[in-house]
Amino acid sequence: MNMQIEFKVNGKDYSMDVDPKLRLLDILRDELDLTGTKEGCGEGECGTCTVIMDKKAVNSCLVLASQIQGKEIITIEGLEENGELDPLQESFVKNGAIQCGYCTPGMIMSAKALFMNNPNPTDEEIKTAIEGNLCRCTGYGKIVTAIREVRDEK
Amino acid sequence: MEKNLNVVGKRVQRVDAIDKATGAAKYTSDMYLPGMLIAKLLRSPYAHANIKSINTEKAKALEGVKAVVTWEDVPRVRYSTAGYPKETIPGLVPPTVPMTELEDHYLLDNKVRYYGEAVAAVVAVDEKTANKALELIDVEYEVLDAAFTIDEALAEDAPFIHGGTSKNVIQTEIIKGDTEQGFKEADYIFEDFYTTQGQQHTCMESSCSVANYEPSGKITLWSTTQVPYHIRRGISEVLGIPMSKIRVIKPTLGGGFGERQMVQNEILTVFLAQYVKKPVRLEISREENIALTTRRHPSQIRIKSGVKKDGTIVAFDIETKTNAGAYTGHSPYVTKAMFTKVPYRVPNVTYRGNIVYTNLSDSGAFRGYGNPQISFARECHLDRIAKELGRDPIEFRLQNFVRVGERNPLSMNQDWILESCGIKECFEKGAKAIGYYEPRKPASSKNKLRGMGFAVSMHVSGTSAEPDFSSAQVKINEDGTLIVLIGSPDLGQGSDTSHGQVAAEIVGVKMENVKVYSADTDFTSFDMGSYASRQSYVGGNAVRKAAEKAKAQLLEFAAEMTGQDVRNLDTADGWVIRRENGRKIATIEDVAHFSVYNARDRKFINATASYQALNCPPSFAVHFVDLEIDKETGEIEILKFVAAHDVGKAVNPAIVEAQIEGSVAQGMGFSLTEDMIYDKNGRMLNPNFTDYKVPRAKDMPKVESIIVEDPEPSGPFGAKGVGEIGIAPAPGAIANAIYEATGVWMKDLPFTKEKVLKAVEQYEARGAKELPFKEKEHEAEKSGR
The missing domain is CATH 3.10.20.30 (Beta-grasp domain)
Incomplete structure (x- = not known):
């Protein structure tokens, strides 16, 4: 029903x-x-x-x-506001954190939720936040860099 | 004089990055056509069985079901799941094996050869109805004995699974020099035996095909494919449709890694769309994807070396047995690849390859294509030899390494010469970055053991069995912007961007003024596909040639427009310039406008070029690992991973690093956690991401990638391949580091905690006080046995 x-x-x-x-x-x-x-x-x-x-x-x-x-x-x-990319989206693009891109939306949303609750996460907390998001292309290095850069620029 | 590069060699933003970051990119699995029907496959609950009867009446009667098809409905045409054209399917298979053993697959058959093989296809209005219909199909099976491992399939009483040179096996032999004589000349002989497990690609987007049928008979297929032109040919051959009526498009693709180099369900989906005269979508589940799509060949490798006292390797005797699964597919080429991807100048080699058929889904192409298996075995074996002979393992490798000017080791039927090799620089920079020649640092606690190791690999830049081929097209719009068309798909590795960079650099425009289209068989130009690490070198050369032609046409118009001699003109960064001093003469935009509106003989600048490879330059890599083992849990923590790669020229360093880092992650998964486990009925026990352990963010150490550029004379701007090689050295590097930590050679992948704990036990039992890598517990065996 x-x-x-x-x-x-x-x-x-x-x-x-x-x-x-x-x-x-x-x-x-x-x-x-x-x-x-x-x-x-x-x-x-x-x-x-x-x-x-x-x-x-x-x-x-x-x-x-x-x-x-x-x-x-x-x-x-x-995430886009008034045609402007979210800083996470910008950072993923800039840091080459995207390959096939299939995990990218989920990865960015996990990072976004992290920042909503914890604006200044440690590197370990960043990795924990995306621990549930699999990526088969990147090895995660550039993804973590991209998220860290958004944290550091805040 | 060398021209300054404006686009090539730069960390240019990927052309697809914004669409992917915003969720706007459309993948095959995002394709929804009006009136589209859903197809599902009924899968066999037996690994080996004859189908005695199939009753589809109840399923067909269900409301919402549009078709149920079985082997009786599909064309009885054999094809090879490898997707290669007929003349290249045999690879190195002996001519005694008939073609029917290689073209061994039907869309649907009256026999199943592995658990989960498709038996029937249902087309329905939605997924729920399709699934319900599957339950209503009655199949009567005659169950046959099955064999799943190499040893089971080779046993005398094994069931007959597949013909070859004899029951269940194709044996091939490649001989170079005189191995018997080589071993006679050797002072020492070493022999080792290694095994490797299956590995699944687990592309994040599951395999999906969407086919549209038009009343004119025209078919359009969107597919998660790496080989759109091979798929088009396959559709044409199996279904008898001329290529002019088949359009294959690869939308944005969620990973490939070789899985999509195979024929997936494309031909069947087109058949179904044609059958019901409606759009049909066939997407497989994650479980089907992990359990039933092609895997990396599990293998057994025996390797025997003859070595002289001065460390010269004079002979190799190598035998491989690979678990091919139920169908031939890529096995002939993967087997050949295990022979050719050896970067050492060993004059006498006997290689015996055994392609062993079993009742598992077929093994096939997976990043590295046989190289991770053979590199693991060879690099562990050579490390052992170096250590037992008291040689520095790096010097021992370099002593025997192939040199520039010698025959390219990848040559089989060609006389290719090795024209570039940056291995020395890879070793120097890699060793420095990890501190290989510095005193070893102690483990972080008493409960840990620490060790360092490395391994070397060599890989292709395009196919090596025969000269590779690609073609590309470059068009200059009337505003001076470029359109680049190339057949080989971007799977996510970034080839669209790299190709755009090559074209932009040559024509002389800014990267933001380049649009790249790839992989649409009606509009892009012919290409083999994305595999064999061929895009940068083979595809890149095709783009280079097309761009050079387009630039020549542009300069002719510039000469006419400005009244200057064409020989004095060049382009750079959006301008036509004077060759001798770089003075700007006219914008490319103005010249392009002139070409279609004002020139004497107006013409649209549009150049197509084909490239047949002149060589298959090998890329080289060394991976260094510093790791710790937890003595209580057996857990391995990689403290540092250094990957030094000679790529000729990094067209886009960010993309090259991304390829290296991603390969290392897959190599680490292959080394430590990924394994395909089957029950006694051949059913995979771990077809999900909880039990099939792909590395996650916390599993990955910092990977330091080092790009070495020893320019390849035949490469576009000196570039060679990079996509696959990074997975090959990882297992050997980790195994050699475990040896340094424990004094135990790990010979069976993956290095699970249980296996590592056993190594720790052996270490403890010996009560080793000093660092195990100084121990020489095996004496080199004397020759003449």
Whole structure:
């Protein structure tokens, strides 16, 4: 049986009549056409589908529609402001932290959530924040550098 | 006089970076076409079985199901999963093996040869319906005995899995010089045996194909492929569609590493779209991806060396047995690669390769292509020889290393000469960075053992079995901006950016004025694909040639426009300049405008060039590792990893570093944690990211990459390949460091905590007080045995 849910994505209010077992990932990709959030495993093990829900990084493949009632969600598409890239996006681009790019949105969202809760994380805390985000291309070095640079410039 | 470079050699921003950072980049898995149907595969619950019957009636009757197809519905045409053109499929397979053993795959067959092999395909309106339909298909199997390991498949009573030179095996032999004589001349003989495990690519984007069928019969396929032109040919050959009606597009791609050098489900997806006359999408799950797509060949390697007292290696006798899985695929070439990727000038070599068929999904191409396995075995073996002979391991390697001016070791049927080699500089800089010649630092605590090691590898810049080939196109728009078209896909490694840099440098425009399109068979020019570390060298040379032609045309128009002699003109940074003093004459923009609007004989500047490789210059690398072992847990912590690479010329140093760092991560995973484990029925036990352990952020040490540039005369701006080599030295470097720490040679990958703990036990049992690397517990065996 469907249920009515109200939630916010990237600052915009939504009201939807959905199957409560629908995954947040599918709502974002299929219903809202926000395909920047990727599916890597569907089991919460790879972090490619990471979005921010009420200031916390979550695997959107593990969040069900019934759990997003009243929540505020931010996806990779919500980071740009007035056509300006988020400092994390800028830093990933500048530091060559992107190769295939499939893990990039999730990686950036994990880092963004970290900064929301801890503006001055240690290097170890940075690595912990992205520990759930797999990357098969970079070896993480340039990703950690990119995040560290945003921290140091704040 | 050498011209200053404005774009090549610079850390130019990647052309795709902003789209990827903002989530705007569209991958195959982001493709949703109107009316698109979903395909799913029914997979076999047996590793080896004949299909006696399939009943699809109930599945077909389910509402929302558009088609259910089995082996009876698909064309009965054999093809090779390697994707290579027919004439190159055999590789070094002896001619006694019939082509049917190499083109050994059907879209769907009446027999299954591995657990999880596709038996039927369902097309339905959505995923849920498709999955439900799969459950409604009844298959009657006649289960056969199966074999999963090399030893099981070679056993006398093994079931027949696949034909070759004999049951379940293709044996090949390559002989150089006279090995028997070589061993007679040797003072010492050393022999070792190594094993390596399977490794999965785990591209972050799972394999996906989307095919669109148009009423005219035209097919468009979007796919996670590294080889769009090979896929187009495969579709044409299997389904009998002319190439003019097949368009293959590789959208943004979430990783490749060789997995997508294989034929994935592209041909089947096109068949299904044609069958239902609708767009069809076939995406596989993560579990299917890890368990059933191609893997790195598990191998057994026996290596025997004859060495003279002065340290000269005079003979190698190498035998490899590789677990090919159920189909031939890339095995002939991976086997050959194990023979050629040896950077030492050993005059007498006997190489025996055994491609062993088993009831696992087929092993295939994976970054390094046989090199990580053979480099691991060889570099551990040579380290042992150096240490037992009391030689400095670096000097021992260099003494035997191939020299510039000698035959290129990658040559088989060609007479290629080695024209560049920066190995000495790699050793010097790498050893310095890690402190190899400094006194060893003590372990950080009593509970730890510390050791340092290194290993060397050599890899290709393009295919080496035959001269490689690519083509490219460069167009100059009327505002002076460039369009570069190239067939080889950017998988994320950054080839679009590097190719753009080469074109920008040659034509003389700014990088921001270059647009690169790759991998669309209707619009880009023919290319083999992205594999064999071929983009920088082979693709780069094609782009260079096309750009040079375009520039020549541009300069002709500049001469006409300015009234100057074309021989006095050149370009740089958006300008046409005087060759002798760099004085700016006209903007490229104005000349390009002139070419289509005002010239006497107006022309759109548009140049296509083909490049057939003149050589296959090897790239070289040395990896150094400083590590600690926790004596209680067996855990290895890499304290420092130094990777020194001779790349000829780094077209984009940031991209080159990224290739090195990423390869090291995969090499570390291969060395320490990644393993494909199967149960007694051939079902993979760990097909998920919790149990199949890909390195995570905290697992990675700081990787210091050192770029050495010994310019390759035949390379574009001196460039050679870099994409794959970085994975090959890592396991040997780690094993050699473990030896220094424990005095135990690790001969079986991966070095799990359990195996390392056993080494620690042996170390403790010996009660070694001094550093084990000074011990000589094995005497070199005397020759003449």
